[in-house]
Amino acid sequence: MRASGRVVALTIERLLVAVEPGITTRELDLIARRELKALGATPSFLGYVPVPGMTPFPATICVSINEEIVHGIPGERVIQDGDVVSLDVGAVVDGFHGDSAVTKIAGAATEEKTALIETTRRALELGIEAAKPGGRIGDISAAIEGHVRGRGYGLVIEYTGHGIGRRLHEPPQVPNYGQPGKGQLLRSGMTLAIEPMVNIGGWQTMPLEDGWTVATADGSLSAHFEHTIAVTESGAAVLTRP
Numbered sequence: 001m002r003a004s005g006r007v008v009a010l011t012i013e014r015l016l017v018a019v020e021p022g023i024t025t026r027e028l029d030l031i032a033r034r035e036l037k038a039l040g041a042t043p044s045f046l047g048y049v050p051v052p053g054m055t056p057f058p059a060t061i062c063v064s065i066n067e068e069i070v071h072g073i074p075g076e077r078v079i080q081d082g083d084v085v086s087l088d089v090g091a092v093v094d095g096f097h098g099d100s101a102v103t104k105i106a107g108a109a110t111e112e113k114t115a116l117i118e119t120t121r122r123a124l125e126l127g128i129e130a131a132k133p134g135g136r137i138g139d140i141s142a143a144i145e146g147h148v149r150g151r152g153y154g155l156v157i158e159y160t161g162h163g164i165g166r167r168l169h170e171p172p173q174v175p176n177y178g179q180p181g182k183g184q185l186l187r188s189g190m191t192l193a194i195e196p197m198v199n200i201g202g203w204q205t206m207p208l209e210d211g212w213t214v215a216t217a218d219g220s221l222s223a224h225f226e227h228t229i230a231v232t233e234s235g236a237a238v239l240t241r242p
Contacts, residue, residue, distance in 0.1 A: 001165065001191055004098035005228050005239030007091040008043040012102055013242050015061075015089070021081040021107045021177030025063040028087070029074035033060040036091055044168045045091025045096050055211050062088035062101075064213065067220040069156060069197050069205060071103075071212045081107035082119070086224040090168060095170045099193045100240035101226035112200065113221065114154070120198040120223040123147045123176075127161075127196065129231055131236040133188045144196045148176070154199035154223075159214065161194045164228055188233050195226030 014035050036043055043060040057073070064072035064086040065079065066141040072086070079085060088101040103117050105208045123144045140161075141212055148155045161174030174198045201220025206217055216222050229236045 001097060001228065001230065004041065004091050004093040005037065005100075007039045007093055008098040008100045009229070009241045009242040010039060010121040011035045011089050011091065012087060013107055015087050016102065016104055017018050019085050019087070019106050020077065020216065021079055021083070023079050025072070025077050025079065026063070028063055029059050029061055030112050032089060036060065041091040041093045043094055044099065046162035047133060048168065050169065051086045057212060064088070064222070064224065066221055067215045067219045069199070069216060070159060070215045070224055071214055073210055073212055082110070082113070083107070083223050084113055084223060087220070088224065088226065096165055097164050097166070098228050098240050099164055099168065099226060100228060101195060101224045105224060112159065115222045116198060116200055116221060117223050118227050119148060119151050119153060120196055123196040123198065124194060124225040124227060127194045127238045128227060128238060131186060131192065131194070131229055131231050133186055133231055133233055135186045136214065137172055137174055137183030137186065138183055138196060139180045139186075140179040141175045141183070142180040145177040146200050154201050154203040154216075154220070154228060156197035156205060157203055158205050161192060161226070164193045186231050188204050188231055190231040191228065191239070193226055193228050194229070195224065197222060197224045228232050
């Protein structure tokens with residue numbers, strides 16, 4: 001999983017350079033596809049079917065813009081100056097998955113957008129710090145929730161982090177809200193994807209007509225950060241950090 005995590009990290013680094021006003025989301029997808037191939041990996045998301053009967057995901061990465069929270073499908077949309085762009089990348093190497101997400105402002109930033117992104121990034125860091133052997137999933141959840149709600153943001157509760165390994169999504173779920181000391185026991189060797197999703201407005205979500213993209217119900221801006229980690233005796237090892 002360190003190998004797949006490294007591939008994801010390198011791909012995100014390449015995408016962050018490319019995210020500028022004027023580029024289309026499809027062009028970002030093509031960049032990721034080429035990068036994964038060059039690094040000897042295959043995409044986790046392309047063709048993914050989380051629920052039987054659901055339309056397979058049609059792209060290499062997820063690109064979610066402004067009010068879109070997660071699972072945005074790349075297409076002909078042109079990124080505009082000031083757009084809040086969330087990138088979610090998954091890769092498979094030797095049968096093991098890595099999964100990570102990051103949010104960037106394309107072009108000119110505002111204090112409001114910057115604060116949203118920094119709050120979400122910090123929430124992820126605090127969740128990672130709480131992932132210690134002998135602790136509980138709720139410790140991670142509470143660390144994220146306390147930081148986000150304390151700053152007045154809406155915290156997405158309908159979508160969660162997850163276990164990860166030979167499958168992209170494995171037990172246990174890792175909610176972004178909860179109570180410390182509750183939930184599944186954390187053991188050394190567990191691998192988890194921790195991913196806070198934070199809105200400027202309310203926490204409620206709304207699926208879009210494409211069957212995949214999820215947006216804020218009130219149209220407010222959203223940010224998404226994620227890392228794949230391994231729980232070790234010395235704390236959390238981040239597998240998708242550059």
